Amino acid sequence: MLNKIMKRGQRKPSKSEAIEPPLPTSSASNVTVNHASRLAAPTPQPVTLATVPQNPGTVEVLPMLRDVPMSDRHNLFIRKLQICCILFDFTDTMKSIREKEIKRQTLAELVDLVQSGSCKMNEIMQEELIKMISVNIFRCFPPAAHENTGTEGGDPEEDEMFMDPSWPHLQLVYELLLKYVVSLETDTKIAKRYIDHSFVLKLLDLFDSEDIREREYLKTILHRIYGRFMVHRPFIRNAINNIFYRFIFETERYNGIGELLEILGSIINGFALPMKEEHKLFLVRALIPLHKPKCIASYHQQLSYCITQFVEKDYRLADTVIRGLLRYWPVTNCGKEVLFLGELEEVLEVTQSAEFQRCMVPLFRQIGRSLNSSHFQVAERALFWWNKEHIVALIAENRRVILPIIFDALERNIRGHWNQAIIGLSSNVRRMFLEMDPELFEECQRHNEEREARAGELEEQRESTWKRLEEVAAQGTAEDMVFL
Known part of the structure; x- marks a missing residue:
């Protein structure tokens, strides 16, 4: 009888107990995880x-x-x-x-x-x-992960791809x-x-991986996390902001900027209207300053998409974006200047007349300088704006302000640019303005001739002054010189 009682005490567990042990409900119940100890x-x-x-x-x-x-x-x-x-x-x-x-x-x-x-x-x-x-x-990346990130703005496609x-x-x-x-x-x-804030932060740190395959997986996973875990959305946006700030103002070295911008492009596309002030601050404080680093070529396509998405969402942001780009306009980097001109073209395609009028004066002063660039790709990219119907309509509507600003640049190109293609494109733009408003064109031409005449007179005066100084110096002797 005693043996039977003991055997009953050692009963086998049911199937449900073996598959899923009871889950802990509080810190005090952690000891109940191993319920199978009773088996x-x-x-x-x-x-x-x-x-x-x-x-x-x-x-x-x-x-x-x-x-x-x-x-x-x-x-x-x-x-x-x-x-x-x-x-x-x-x-x-x-x-x-x-x-x-x-x-x-x-x-x-x-x-x-x-x-x-x-x-x-x-x-x-x-x-x-x-x-x-x-x-x-x-895991920690090897030191090489921060040494070959193309910070000098080289072509990332020409760099040897790292394979983990x-x-x-x-x-x-x-x-x-x-x-x-x-x-x-x-x-x-x-x-x-378990996929908490700490996990998300560590996941974002992995975007600095040199292996593009790993960054592609991270991009997909983080995007899915953002979509499914709504509670994490503000935290993820703020964490990405912090990565951008550190990249822009401290290191200018980070491999995953392009992938993070791809995620943000999708996020921006889903912003509700009217847009929150938080999102506008993100545009001004993070996205626009991302034009500053030298290695912008590695992520410019994704950045340009995000910028354009903002303007499409809220047309009133066009003036802010255009003035922001002018603030970071490259002075000696012609490759960056070509990228900026292309991005501005995309922004202007979705810009309305009222916003265009706010920024057209500083914008076309810069375009005038780009038209006269000795780098033919810069001048060519600026002249291609006149192939866009919407941009031409904006220019035509405001031609009385724009033509006087760029008339001199067009004339200088036609008279003396070294590249025949630029001379031809400048002549086409000049002809468009002539057909658009002959009276305004003649007025600008007359003012241009007057400026050239005044400049010629000033040049003659300078030459005459130097000539007289040379004659006086030739007639004088060393004894006549006064040393101070």
Whole structure:
């Protein structure tokens, strides 16, 4: 009888208990995580990543999750996460080949499992999953990550592309994180406890990776996090702002500016109207100053898209944007000047007449200087503005202000520019103004001739003065000179 009572006390657990142990509801209930300690001795206890050995000797080959009973899948899932926490040296391709392959296959299995949704993860499993992902992706970059970022404005396509040797594993870890974030089985209320502000900040730090493949994954993942975790949206925007400030005013070195701007381009497109003051301040304090760094060529396309999106959303921002670009106009960098002219063209395409009139005087004073640039690509890019119908309409409407500003620049190009293409384009623009308003054209031409005549008289006076000084100096002797 005594033996029967003892056997009854050692009953087997039900299937639900083995699959999902009760979750902790408070700090005091952490001890209830290992409820399996009440089970019979042969049944393994649930494990966590805290039990992972610091220096594991060998990597254990575990069965596939689909090949074990439901009652064992929880523990097996955690054990597989333990394997995936082991980091390897990928600089030596012949080292730990077997162990690396086991980890790669385990990661691939976890990706398929999360993508299929066949195994619903409880809170403990999700927490351990995020811990494993953090162990793999959050790492320090080598010093070279800050030495070859193209800070002198070189062509990033000509630089040798960096390929992280650990990418076979990193890619699977990023894929796993992406599948977890986008999975319909993921409860955001639970997930936000582990994908918290600290996690997001560390994720943003990874955008400085030199490996463009890693930055592409990070861009997609952060965008998905922004879309699903609404509570994180203001924090993510502020964190990106801080990265931009540090880049603009301190380091001018950061690899992921283009990817962050791509995310922001999508975010800006979704801004509600009327636009919040916070977003306008972001435009003035972060986006416009991003035109300052020398390496703007590496992210200018994405930056220009963000700027244009703001003007499309709120046409009243056109004057702010144009004056901001003029403030950071390059003086000696012709490559940057070509980029600025192209961006201004896109902004003017969505600018309305009232905003155009506010800034047209300083704008076309700068365009006049660009028209006379000895760098033919700068002059050519400025002259191409007259191929845009909307810009020509704005100019025609305000021709009495604009033509007197640039008339002299057009005349100088036609008379003396070294490039025949610039001479031809300048002649075409001159003809457009003549057909647009013959009287205004003749008036500008007359004023231009008067200015040239006055300039000629001044030049003659200077030459005459120097000639007299030379004659006096030739007639005098050393004794006549007075030394002060």
